[in-house]
Amino acid sequence: MTHKYSTIFKWINVVVDYTLLNSTLYVSFLLANVNFAWVDVYDYRLTIVLLNFCWFYSANVFQIYNNLLRREAVPIMSANVASLCLFISLSIVIKFILPHIYVPPTPFIYYFAAFPALVLTWRFSFLLLRRHRRIFWLDTNKIIIVGAGTVGKDLYNYIISNPQLNIIVAGVFEESNSKIPSHIRYLGKVEECINYACANNISEIYCALPSGESEKIEILMQEADRHMIRFRLVPDVRGTIHHNFMVELFGAVPVLKPRQEPLENKANEILKRVFDIFFSLLVIMLLLSWLIPVLAVIIKLDSEGPVFFKQLRSGKNNKPFYCLKFRSMTVNTDSDTLQASRYDARITRVGRYIRKTSIDELPQFINVFLGDMSVVGPRPHMLKHTQDYSQVINNYMVRHFLTPGITGWAQVNGFRGETKETVSMLNRIQADLWYLENWSILLDLKIIFLTFWQGLRNRDNVY
Numbered sequence: 036m037t038h039k040y041s042t043i044f045k046w047i048n049v050v051v052d053y054t055l056l057n058s059t060l061y062v063s064f065l066l067a068n069v070n071f072a073w074v075d076v077y078d079y080r081l082t083i084v085l086l087n088f089c090w091f092y093s094a095n096v097f098q099i100y101n102n103l104l105r106r107e108a109v110p111i112m113s114a115n116v117a118s119l120c121l122f123i124s125l126s127i128v129i130k131f132i133l134p135h136i137y138v139p140p141t142p143f144i145y146y147f148a149a150f151p152a153l154v155l156t157w158r159f160s161f162l163l164l165r166r167h168r169r170i171f172w173l174d175t176n177k178i179i180i181v182g183a184g185t186v187g188k189d190l191y192n193y194i195i196s197n198p199q200l201n202i203i204v205a206g207v208f209e210e211s212n213s214k215i216p217s218h219i220r221y222l223g224k225v226e227e228c229i230n231y232a233c234a235n236n237i238s239e240i241y242c243a244l245p246s247g248e249s250e251k252i253e254i255l256m257q258e259a260d261r262h263m264i265r266f267r268l269v270p271d272v273r274g275t276i277h278h279n280f281m282v283e284l285f286g287a288v289p290v291l292k293p294r295q296e297p298l299e300n301k302a303n304e305i306l307k308r309v310f311d312i313f314f315s316l317l318v319i320m321l322l323l324s325w326l327i328p329v330l331a332v333i334i335k336l337d338s339e340g341p342v343f344f345k346q347l348r349s350g351k352n353n354k355p356f357y358c359l360k361f362r363s364m365t366v367n368t369d370s371d372t373l374q375a376s377r378y379d380a381r382i383t384r385v386g387r388y389i390r391k392t393s394i395d396e397l398p399q400f401i402n403v404f405l406g407d408m409s410v411v412g413p414r415p416h417m418l419k420h421t422q423d424y425s426q427v428i429n430n431y432m433v434r435h436f437l438t439p440g441i442t443g444w445a446q447v448n449g450f451r452g453e454t455k456e457t458v459s460m461l462n463r464i465q466a467d468l469w470y471l472e473n474w475s476i477l478l479d480l481k482i483i484f485l486t487f488w489q490g491l492r493n494r495d496n497v498y
Contacts, residue, residue: 045100048161055153056090057083063145085129093122096302097475105200108162115158117477119151121306128309176202178239181228181255183209183219186271187243191219205237225251229258243269297474298437306476307409314410315403323397330361330389337385340366343398348415351438356407358415359398363390393490399441411479412440413467414451424460434467444470444478447485 060083094100097114126147178194180187187207194202206220208228215221222231225244232240240259244252252268259266281292297303331342344362347355363386364379382390389395402408408415413434416424425431445451445466450459470478 044103048100048103048158051157052090052094052154053087055150055157056087059150059153060086060142060146063142063149066145067142086126089122089125089129090118092302093118093125096121096306103161104165108166111162112155112158113477115155117475119154121476123147123151176238177205177236178202178241179205179208179222179228179232179237180241180243181208181225182243182245182269183207183215183221184243184245184271186269188216188219190241190243190269205231205235225255228255229262229264232259232264233262237264239265239267241267241269243271245271294433294468294472296436296471298471303474307474307479308406310476310479311403311409315400318397318400319404323400326394326397330394333385334362334383338362338365338383347418348439349418349421349435350407350415351435353421353432353435355418356402356415358408359401361389361395361398362386363395396441403441407438409438409440411443411470411482412437413443413470414446414463415439424457424464427457428461428464430468431464433471434464437467437471442482442486443467444482447482447489 097118099111099114099118103111180191187209191204191207194200194204204220206222207215208222208225208231209215210224212221222228228240231237240255242252242255244255256266256268281295282290298307327342334340334342340362342362344360344364345357346360348358350356363383364381365383367381386395399408400410403410421431421435443466445463448466450463450466
C-alpha cells in the first residue's frame with residue numbers, strides 16, 4: 036500500500052543521494068590537492084557519468100527508494116548497505132574493464148570512504164526524523180470492513196498487527212455476528228455500513244463480500260460514491276485454494292501468481308551470476324589450484340579409481356548436468372541410486388574424512404564457474420531422487436526454477452545429508468521454496484557465512 040506522500044519523500048532522498056554522490060567526489064579532489072585544470076578532461080567526465088550510472092543501477096536493484104514511509108527501518112538500512120557494496124564493486128569492475136581511463140587514486144580513496152558514510156548517515160537521520168514525524172506525515176485512516184468471511188478476517192488481523200500502516204479499523208459489518216471472533220468488533224448488518232460511515236467520519240470502506248453478492252457490492256459502491264467515501268474492493272481470489280497469491284495487472288486484467296520470485300528479475304539474475312563467477316574464481320585460484328594435485332595423490336594412494344566422481348544430477352529447469360566431487364567411495368554400480376549411509380562400506384578411509392569436512396564438494400566450484408551451479412541454491416539431487424520424490428511431494432519440481440547450489444538455506448538449517456524418510460526431504464523442499472521466494476544478495480552472504488561457521492562444528496547427519 037503506497038501513501039500519497041511516498042513519491043515526495045522518494046525524490047527528496049534521490050536528490051540528496053545524487054547531490055552527495057557528485058559533491059563528495061568534487062570535495063575529494065579538493066582534499067587531494069588535484070589540479071582542477073584536469074577536471075575538464077574526458078576521463079574525469081566519463082568517470083562521473085559511470086559512477087552515476089553505477090549508483091542508479093545499485094539503488095534500483097535493492098529498491099532503496101521504495102515505500103520509505105511505511106517500510107521498517109532495518110530493511111531500509113540493510114538495502115542501503117547492500118546497494119553501497121554493489122556500487123563499490125561495480126566501480127572496481129569498471130576500472131578493470133576500462134583500464135585506459137586514468138583517474139588519480141588518492142581522491143577516490145577519500146571518495147569511497149566518505150560517500151558510503153554520508154549516505155548511511157543521511158538515511159539514518161531521515162529514519163530518525165520519520166520516527167518522530169510519521170504521525171504528521173502519515174494521515175491516520177479510519178476504515179470499516181464489510182464482510183467477515185476468511186478474507187475479511189485476514190484483512191482485519193493484518194491491519195491490526197501492522198500499526199505502522201496508521202490505519203484504524205472501527206469494526207466489521209456482517210449479516211450475522213455468529214461467525215465473528217470475539218476480538219473483532221461487530222458493528223451491524225451490511226446495509227447499515229453507509230450510515231455508520233457518514234456518522235463516524237469513516238474515510239474508506241473495504242468490501243470483502245463474496246463475489247456471489249455482486250449486486251449488493253454494486254449498490255454499496257454507488258452509495259459510497261454518493262456520500263464521498265472511498266470504496267475498496269477486496270476480492271476473495273483464493274477461493275478454495277489455500278495459498279497466498281501475488282497479483283499482477285495485464286491492463287485491467289488481474290493475473291495471480293502463487294509466489295514471488297526475485298530471481299525472475301534479470302538484474303537480480305545477473306548480479307547473482309557475477310557474484311558466482313567472482314567467488315568461484317577466488318576458490319579455484321587460491322584453493323583448488325594446489326588442493327587438487329595434493330588430493331589427487333592421496334585419493335589414488337588410498338584406493339583405485341578416478342580422482343573425480345561425476346554424477347548426473349538435476350539442474351535448473353530440470354536439465355541434467357554432471358556434478359563434480361572428489362571421489363570418496365570405491366568404484367561401485369549403486370552410486371546413482373543409493374544414498375550414502377552412516378556405516379556405508381563403500382566409503383574409503385580418505386573419503387570418510389573429506390565427506391565429513393565437505394572437502395569432497397569443493398570441485399563443484401568448477402560447476403559454478405561453468406554456470407551449471409551457483410554458490411548458493413537448492414542442492415542438486417540425483418536423477419532417480421528427482422523422479423521418485425516428484426511423485427510424492429507437492430511443489431517438489433518448483434525448486435528447479437533455480438540454479439542448484441553448493442550450499443543453501445536448507446543446508447544451514449540442518450536439512451542435509453541422508454534423507455531416510457519423506458518428511459526429511461519435505462523439510463528440505465520447504466526451505467528451498469522459502470529461499471526461492473525470499474532471495475537477496477544479503478541472504479546469499481548470510482548463508483555462505485553460516486556454512487563456514489557450521490563447518491567448524493561436527494554435523495551428526497553428514498557422513
